[in-house]
Amino acid sequence: MKNTAGSETAKRAAGEAAAAEVADGDRVGLGTGSTAAHAIRTLGERVADGLAIEGVATSYQSRALAKEVGVPLLPLSDVARVDVAIDGADQVATDANALVKGGGAAHAREKVVASAADRFLVVADDSKLSASLDYPVPVEVLPDALARVERAVVDAGGEPTLRDAERKDGPVVTDNGNLVLDCEFGGVDDPAALARDLSGVAGVVEHGLFVGLADAVYVGDADGDVTTRTP
DSSP: OOOOOSOHHHHHHHHHHHHTTOOTTOEEEEOOSHHHHHHHHHHHHHHHTTOOOEEEESSHHHHHHHHHHTOOEEOGGGOSOEEEEEEOOSEEETTSSEEEOOTTSOHHHHHHHHHHEEEEEEEEEGGGEESSBOSOEEEEEOGGGHHHHHHHHHHTTOEEEEOBOSSSSSBOOOTTSOEEEEEEOSSBSOHHHHHHHHHTSTTEEEESEEESOOSEEEEEOTTSOEEEEOO
C-alpha cells in the first residue's frame, strides 16, 4: 500500500533540501520511495561534481537508482552506523515524533538504517502531515507466522489485510522473503505503545511505526517551498 498523494514539485523540493545536508565524507542511508528518490538523484549530481560519499541502500529499488546516478554503495550487512539517513514516509505526525513507513515494503531495512544514523532526515510533501497517525501500519511477517500475527493484530484492536502484489497473482514478498500485513488501527493515540505491542509479537520481523527516530522532517509544498519540523 503506497501513499502517492502530493505533487512532484513538493517531493523534489523536500528531497533536494535534505540532500543538501550531506557533507563530504559522509556515509549516507538511502531511503525508498518517490520522495527519497529525488534525494538520491540530487546526491548523484553532487557526486558527479566531486562530492565523496558512500551510500547504504535500504531496498533493491534504492540500490538500483543509486547505481544509475553514480552514488558509490556499501552493503548494508557491513555497516554499523551511518552519518545521515534520508527517507520518506507514508504519514508524519505534525509533532514530527512519529511516522508510518512501509508503503514500499522496505520498512525493516529502512528502520535498521534509520536507527544506525547519527541524523535521520525524513522527506515528505505536505499531504503526508497529520495531527494524529491513522494510516494503516505495515507489518512484515515471517510466512509461517502469518496466522499467529493476524490474530495478535486483531487482539490489539487492528484489522490486518495481507498485501497483494499489483502485477502478479499472490501476495507481496519483501526483499527479505517475508509477507506484509497492512493493519488498520484507526487513529493511533499512542504510537509508542502500539509500536511496543507489535514488536513483542513472535513472528513480526518489523513494523512501520517509526517513533522517536526522526531528527528533522523536511516538508515540501506545491510551490517548491520547504519547511523543517523537529520533534
